[in-house]
Amino acid sequence: MIIYIFIIGTVIGSFLNLMVERIIRKESFIFERSKCLGCNQQIPEYCLVPILSYILLRGKCLNCKIKIPSYFPLFEFIYGINTLIFYMTENILFFSVTTILHLISISDILTKRFPCQFSWLLIIIAIINTNFNYLEVLITCIIGLLISKLGFLDNKIGNGDIDLIIVLILIFNLLNASIIIFISSLSALIYLLLNNKLRIIPFIPFIYFGTIVFLVLSYLKFSLY
Numbered sequence: 752m753i754i755y756i757f758i759i760g761t762v763i764g765s766f767l768n769l770m771v772e773r774i775i776r777k778e779s780f781i782f783e784r785s786k787c788l789g790c791n792q793q794i795p796e797y798c799l800v801p802i803l804s805y806i807l808l809r810g811k812c813l814n815c816k817i818k819i820p821s822y823f824p825l826f827e828f829i830y831g832i833n834t835l836i837f838y839m840t841e842n843i844l845f846f847s848v849t850t851i852l853h854l855i856s857i858s859d860i861l862t863k864r865f866p867c868q869f870s871w872l873l874i875i876i877a878i879i880n881t882n883f884n885y886l887e888v889l890i891t892c893i894i895g896l897l898i899s900k901l902g903f904l905d906n907k908i909g910n911g912d913i914d915l916i917i918v919l920i921l922i923f924n925l926l927n928a929s930i931i932i933f934i935s936s937l938s939a940l941i942y943l944l945l946n947n948k949l950r951i952i953p954f955i956p957f958i959y960f961g962t963i964v965f966l967v968l969s970y971l972k973f974s975l976y
């Protein structure tokens with residue numbers, strides 16, 4: 752059953768990847784068949800199996816050998832894990848937050864920014880989660896702004912990332928949000944060290960990754976929350 756849920760998750764993750772990519776390219780994402788960005792050939796069904804196709808095709812288009820971005824299988828895998836966590840914990844709040852994080856991560860990778868509608872959606876979810884405790888929201892915003900004013904973060908973290916940190920604190924509480932941000936920063940740092948040519952990286956995918964790692968750890972420790 753667990754494997755089954757994971758596979759369903761990777762399929763949904765794959766659909767979400769494609770959806771964001773097509774919205775960004777202003778294409779219809781329901782009626783059109785998948786095409787390769789390099790040679791414009793339709794991608795055969797057997798090449799659309801999440802994760803597995805990428806491995807079997809060795810990350811290249813069957814026809815023109817153009818490289819398929821590695822975040823594709825990675826995000827399918829992460830969403831598989833995400834769906835599994837949802838199945839185990841039945842926590843719809845965390846699942847909606849991680850699903851939105853999935854969408855804005857792809858957008859951040861492709862365009863270096865993310866649509867503010869999603870950021871507002873997250874803020875609304877976060878405020879509902881506090882039971883409309885505006886004092887808590889206000890205090891959290893001040894903490895978020897203070898974090899953004901810290902010199903060493905100034906150039907590293909964009910404005911959208913600050914919104915996200917505020918949302919994380921409201922949803923997971925300050926301690927847990929700090930753990931998530933720590934995991935995210937650590938993984939981003941490792942990624943930067945491994946790719947020493949890069950100067951700027953989209954940070955939201957790492958926040959997404961950090962949140963999933965945190966949820967898995969919490970689940971394995973039988974709930975931090």
Ligand SMILES: [Zn+2]
Nearest residue numbers: 787790812815
């Ligand atoms: Zn191709």
